[in-house]
Amino acid sequence: MKLLSRRTFVQGAALSLGAVALAPGLSLGAPKQDAATLPQKTPVIGSKKVTPGQASGSVAKVYFSPVIDEASLIKLYNLVNEGIYGKVAIKVHTGEPNGPNILPRELVAALQKTIPDSAIVETNTLYEGGRYTTEGHRKTLEVNGWTFCPVDILDEKGDVSLPVRDGFHLKEVAMGKGITDYDSMLVLTHFKGHSSGGFGGSMKNIAIGCASGQVGKRQVHGTNMEGKPEFSTSAKKDLFMELMADSAKAVTDHFGKHITYINVLRNISVDCDCAGTRAHAPTMKDIGILASNDLLTIDQAACDLIFAAPDSKDVVERIESRHGLRQLSAMREKKMGNPQYELITIK
Template sequence: MKRREFLKTAGFAVAGAAVGGLLDLDKAFAQAPVIGSTKIVKTAPGEGSHAKVYFTKKIDAQHLIKLYEMINESIYGKVAIKLHTGEKHGPNILPRDMVKALQQRIPNSTIVETNTLYQGDRYTTEGHLEALKVNGWTFCPVDIMDAEGTVNLPVRGGKHFKEVSMGKNIVNYDSMLVLTHFKGHAMGGFGGSMKNIAIGCADGRIGKAQVHGVEPDKLPDDWNAWPSKERLMENMAESAKATIDFFGKHIVFINVLRRMSVDCDCAGTSAAEPTIPDIGILASTDILAIDQASVDLVYAQTSNHDLVERMESRHGLHQLTAMRELKMGNDKYELIEVD
């Protein structure tokens, strides 16, 4: 069945990149996340499966490319690079030269984005195009996927959504690289690979309102009135699952753990200065494993108070639980360090 036909039915069985998680995250997170599943050398009989997450402490173009080439076996055809390009002059967005070096190694690739729900630099397509220029995203095509409309992608097994509205142009791509600046987030607690596609592929008017649990034309002025905590994390997971199911095995993930402010890149110049040291780059074909590993690495740092407080106060760790319950990946992983 071709991917276009997938849009006609929510019952299509997609071969995912991983199986369901094996840890009891609810119990683990009742106190604090644990890092007991990293650096598994070999799975013993009865221990179940685990995902592979590649990791390097070196944050540069050479190692970004090296990690991508370890996970890109299923990437083919027209490739979407889902990137958060940020508000104008954002101090923490990924370095353009590093992204450029990777993009130029991926044939037929395009950076993809969608417009925002809030009225900022990227609220309209025209404003978004200007922000892209200001921030230096001019070295390759950038597709604002909802500039000319939307498409509904089905959510298989969702308890809140049967479908989510996405930027129409998402269906024009054969594969996707989710290239994420891992950081905090005002409502989500943290923004990893899941948040990048959950909100970042949803179109700016309908889809993002769905994910945030608000009416498109009746946005509450007070952010405290917006649905949050567990419900927001579950909405995000279901939106992300729609994108993952669409691409099947042809989607891979990279998280860059540098300049990790408690604020998202959507905060622009008002983002808080990072207080946690840079950690490195992670890459995986498993979305739950890479976000779980990223969270574990943050918790392993001694100077992590601000970011951990942001995650826990927003109930952001429920992102991981929600992905596990939707069988989006494996929370048991092998962390493979790469020089």
């Protein structure tokens, strides 16, 4: 099997769909602006922010705290954890070695201690790097300080195929086999930019983050076993977003009501945490924490906050140039969330 470096993986040659199954107390900063007064400016709408009490039909609730600390994180989690029970998977992007922008371990540890029978879950990467093999991944976890609780590398013992119901392109996606050991999942996401996806939110966290390293991630990136993904044309950019939506749908369908989401908008670089030490430094002020039971609306709300922020030029350019907002419209088309949301500020 040909090994892929991260640079080759991101900037490689032509896209292939050969392997795709086709189917019809720690204060970390706060913003100066008040999110409640910010208008929705995101140009592509997946879920529209509405005024409380003035919307027709049901409205998804998205909770927001402008303070990023342990107490706020725990408070927001307790507002959206009604479906969490049993053995709990906490899906966190643990990052490449010494990544400068990943979530603070102290912040995650404080929350994890409040969730009985929980473990952080991850999968190995398709590209060569610090998380390419299980052995290397374990070393990276130690380097990055993810040592305060069990960390389950889901594809360490193989893959399991989860069905994609009414997807854009995929009939099934190979996930890390260990995902079936869990009753529920908390998707705890560092919201930031992404080199190919435009942004990495809750959807990307499960779509790529739960897919197995050498099979599932090839499916999600639309490559065969030798192909290298390349997303330079508009059609290919949109295809990647749709494949991610398919993969995320497999995960959300698997857990049903027993999955919830938190986006932490801090250290918002144009790059994903998979860029490691090569990630660009953040150019935005920290914004806050979002929590919701609705996958579409939590990523929509995060994009709305970023697009409305006065210092978001670099991140907005990254999102728009990669067609990242197709993530939102794709989720709406596949009914992966509510088309209306209410933003509720918690202080």
